[in-house]
Amino acid sequence: MSLTDTDRLSPRITPAGHLLAAPDVEAPALPDDVALGAVFARGAGHGLLYLGSSTIGRALPPAWAWWRELGARYVTALCTTTEGGEIAVAEPDPTELGTLIDDAPPMTGAEYLTPDVLAALWSEIDGALRDELAESGESLQAFLRSRHPAWNLVGRVHFNLAENRKDPEAPFAFLATYAARLSAHGKTQHQPLSRALEEFSGARNKAQLLSLLMPVQRAAERCDWLRAMVESREIYHPLRWMPADAFRLLSDLPALESAGIMVRLPASWAAGRPARPAVRASVGTRPPSRLGREALLDFRMEVSLDGEALSPAEIRSLLKGADGLQWIRGRWIEVDTKRLGRLFQRFEGLEKAAQAGLPLNDALRLLAGVSGDEDDAFGERDWAQVVAGDWLAQMLQQLRQPEGLAQVDPGPDLKAQLRPYQQAGVRWLYLLSQLGLGACLADDMGLGKTMQVLSLLLILRRDAVDPRPSLLVAPASLLANWAAEAERFAPGLRVLVVHPSMTPADELRALDSARLAQTDLVVTSFGSLLRQPVLETMQWRVAIVDEAQAIKNPGARQTKQVKKLQARSRIALTGTPVENRLSDLWSIFDFTHPGLLGSAKDFAGLTRRLAKAEHFGPLRTLVRPYILRRLKTDRRVITDLPEKTELKAWCHLSPIQAALYERAVKDLAAALDGTEGIERKGIVLSYLMRFKQICNHPSQWLGDAAWQPEASGKFARLRELVDVIAAKQEKVLVFTQFRETTEPLAAHLGSLFGREGLILHGGTPVAKRRELVRQFQEDESVPFFVLSLKAGGAGLNLTAASHVIHFDRWWNPAVENQATDRAFRIGQRRNVLVHKFVCRGTVEERIDQLIETKQQLVKDVLEGGAELLLTEMSDRELLDLVRLDIHSAQAN
Known part of the structure; x- marks a missing residue:
């Protein structure tokens, strides 16, 4: 279509x-x-x-x-x-x-x-x-x-309403004018509408006159009082008006303006119409006796006029008076006695109900104007006002602008230097955790959410006010990353990974609350959370969910289990813009701030009313203090970023991959028996290639052309990454050393992005390559480019990409860096994230460890070129290098 x-x-x-x-x-x-x-x-x-x-x-x-x-x-x-x-x-x-x-x-x-x-x-x-x-x-x-007939520019008719305090019987004056022309100074010159009859007299100007009066005619069809003025020709004369006449014009302002008439009101009506008395409530003037979602805030109401409280006698007088314009405190004000009375009673009821304190969630919903009450129409905002008291206003201001928060620092316990925006993020997380409230840290991928959370945990541990451990739930593919980052940057944290890939099965079976209490951070997967009931019964200091889009489906079993966690505060981490899909927003906030957005049914009703009113500001006001989102494109952030950030994308093996890999190890052991020389080298190289192919996808080794996404752990990891990249509408380069992998990869990526991308490999005609590069660089609808490493690793300028994925590793850092530099080069204005896919428990992980530790093997072999020296290993060394650690490789 x-x-x-x-x-x-x-x-x-x-x-x-x-x-x-x-x-x-x-x-x-x-x-x-x-x-x-x-x-x-x-x-x-x-x-x-x-x-x-x-x-x-x-x-x-x-x-x-x-x-x-x-x-x-x-x-x-x-x-x-x-x-x-x-x-x-x-x-x-x-x-x-x-x-x-x-x-x-x-x-x-x-x-x-x-x-x-x-x-x-x-x-x-x-x-x-x-x-x-x-x-x-x-x-x-x-x-x-x-x-559209409303856009009539031959001349603009103005209805002018003015106060006339010298005439107590008719305290208003009305005059219809039109904008005749512009003065030399660019000011509009007005003439009484009666002058138009003279200026446009004659057949030649009849069309101009009809065009000028057309807005008046359209408005008269909707306003009986105006139609009467037109028919009696009073419209062409200055008129003395009573307050009821003036209010009638005010009531019909939308009809007049949509017809194309400009209405000018008395200059003393600063807001464009007379002031209105408002039922005003303040909430949270004093600090509550306890913090967290259970906090109870003080609530006080009054009826005010431009911020000044009215006396009880003045309130009674207003409510007993007539609708329309009333004279009070030396000026005219607009009064809707029925609406004012209804709101007065409603706020009085709230004040009585809140004598013991107003729950924090209720206070925040009132403050944002999304109380969930169907009778609380958006039109009431001009007649009722809820403001934050001193304590609550200060708290919300701090949450909205964390840069100004008091400094908190993990100190030397953190083996890294936080960037200024990360320091602000840590201060923000710390404040919310101290208040017992939740948080949604939604920074772009690559801005260091992991580092900010580790810093928070170090600070909480040092404070020692609450010695309970914290829990982090993440996709299984990210557990190794969390463990490695914690060991590298926060070695003082006592971390326990509750997952069979990193903890022996007998230790997992014996896990109890006493063992958990001896840690600072427990890291687990969504699957293990379902299998370990003890995690649900613990009282955690902080419960954290990484890749929080995993709980966007409120009906999913893992979402329900996550929301059962008991913690003083809860944190959601995500790189996707949660405010852009309301269903995702509700489910994530149902974890971080239970009750703030009401039930799913309440929230659905609220969003229907917001959509009907075309007014989503109140919802944004409600959630904004609890979402911290910094973008790589933000000038305040990007100047502080490294130009290139390299990340490990840990992958697990699917069951069929694990079976094929284990079989290949046994076959290699048998094939090596008794072989030597050139024959042995050939066997070793062919099996190293087989291991790479199996780690990519079983179909690459089997040659069955199936390429089912669920059969490959790398394809599953690719889906997780693309969910974030697609939500951000960013572009990605995907490198593979295998030409036969390019098309299946592109087909899988196309299904994830919902749009086709591009492919370049050794068989791509040279003449076509320039057009592919141009298309990727200039066409914003092209989301990805799959390239074989040899064909696309040099000579191309692909700076439209802000992500580079090495789907399989060349095991040569120089070659990989050359490919990465297709995006990270002169002309690149984005922070480039490099994702290197590594299958846990396989030869890929062990080679990666060699590269990371910069052992002599890397310098002599990998950087020198090819895998030839691997063939010189002994049988025992070689089999130890390629063996399968089934516990690390498993995905659940």
């Missing part, structure tokens, strides 16, 4: 800040006559211009409705252009764009939204307007009228 013939499209912001209309089978269907695919095919500017000018009043999915707001702001600004005048639309203020971003609904790539990105798109809209205007051959006014 092409982009232009589908009605299921979702907006997607790429890491480069480009806006695309991407096919999405899960997206809500667009109205039949809203053709976004075709217009976005011309470019984002054309798409946004179409949204902002042609879909006014149409029901659109929340994400598209939000983008329509940007387009409509441009068209609204365009309306100040006088007939025949030069088109000049100023960019919005960055603060205004920041406020717009805060209210953005979830969408793919939302983390890349910045004021600069919106400003660039604003310029694209401007360019699209000029292109389409030139193509149409119409005037600007005619062009916009063809898009």
